[in-house]
Amino acid sequence: MAIVETRALTKVYPGASAAAVDRVDIASREGEFLVLLGPSGSGKTTVLRMIAGLEEPSSGEILIGGVVVNRLSARQRRIAMVFQSYALYPHLTVYKNIAFPLKAQGLPRDQHERKVAWAASMFGIEALLQRKPRQLSGGERQRVALARALVREPSVFLLDEPLSNLDAKLRASAREELENFQKTIGTTTIYVTHDQVEAMAMGDRIAVLHQGRVRQIGTPSQVYGEPADTFVATFLGSPPMNLVEDGATILGFRPEHFRPSDGASTDSAERFSFRVEHVEYLGADRLVYGMLEGRFAGKEAISRLPSYLPEPAVGRACDFVVEKGHLRYFDAATGSKKT
Helix, strand or coil: CCCEEEEEEEECCCCCCCCCEEEEEEECCCCCEEEEECCCCCCHHHHHHHHHCCCCCCEEEEEECCEECCCCCCHHHCEEEECCCCCCCCCCCHHHHHHHHHHHCCCCHHHHHHHHHHHHHHCCCHHHCCCCHHHCCHHHHHHHHHHHHHCCCCCEEEEECCCCCCCHHHHHHHHHHHHHHHHHHCCEEEEEECCHHHHHHHCCEEEEEECCEEEEEECHHHHHHCCCEHHHHHHCCCCCCEEEEECCEEEEECHHHCEECCCCCCCCEEEEEEEEEEEEECCCEEEEEEEEEHHHCCCEEEEEEECCCCCCCCCCEEEEEEEHHHCEEEECCCCEECC
16 A cells, blocks of 8 residues: 655646646545546546556656656556556456466566466456456446456555446446455555546545646545535535625525525525426426525525425425525625635
């Protein structure tokens, strides 16, 4: 296991008007599952490729196990990377795909069988060793790619959206398998995704990136419940956090905390007049869309309500409330959270 750290890591491509990665500081913890989350173009894959040694930083340092590795080749860094495409060799059997890194390392052939068998057993693909990639399902190819990475016994795993080619059902089961596997072997893992559900479900911590910068690093509950700025507030959550401007301050509240008033007078809640415009039934929940009136007139808002509650009448203004403990406050000029 090893700690991965970046210090003021920067990447500027020739001719670009802005840095793809702009002074990124990230430090993993030993053995943790750290997720780099962000939209397309946020710099998350570029950070991963620089850690892997596949991209050269414009400036800044990369440390693995406390050692600066900027000048070390990808092979010397003792990392293993799994790409979105899995990059299996189509003409080789599963056995030979998994054994390929051992051959590249010059490991004696008599050790190959033992290590391949061990890696294959970790993913339950022992019966597939004589097949070729075209004979495998998407989930099986993913397991082969992971076994090939594991066989090297790396100090760090780097995973670049390895589940994105799977269908929704298989993706959910593969996510659970991958998370359990990482906990079993305890290898420090850095995982790139644009999928917030994946990030929330799998990450010990999440680093949210946007426009080449880290906006927040924290546990899933921290980045969801205490977003550092309005970008994090709206990128995490589906539907996203409601944001309504109130002068120099933006008031934020999650849809699940925006509920019909029970009529009781209380000083512990912020009250809103909310005109319902549309309701979506989602089985366990309903999403209620509408416009605020009064003090926040003209601002859109969304409520997520359990389906067992009565459906609000469309076209009518209703009293809705948010407990003050669930309100978040942001600076209207900068978008940063107010303390």
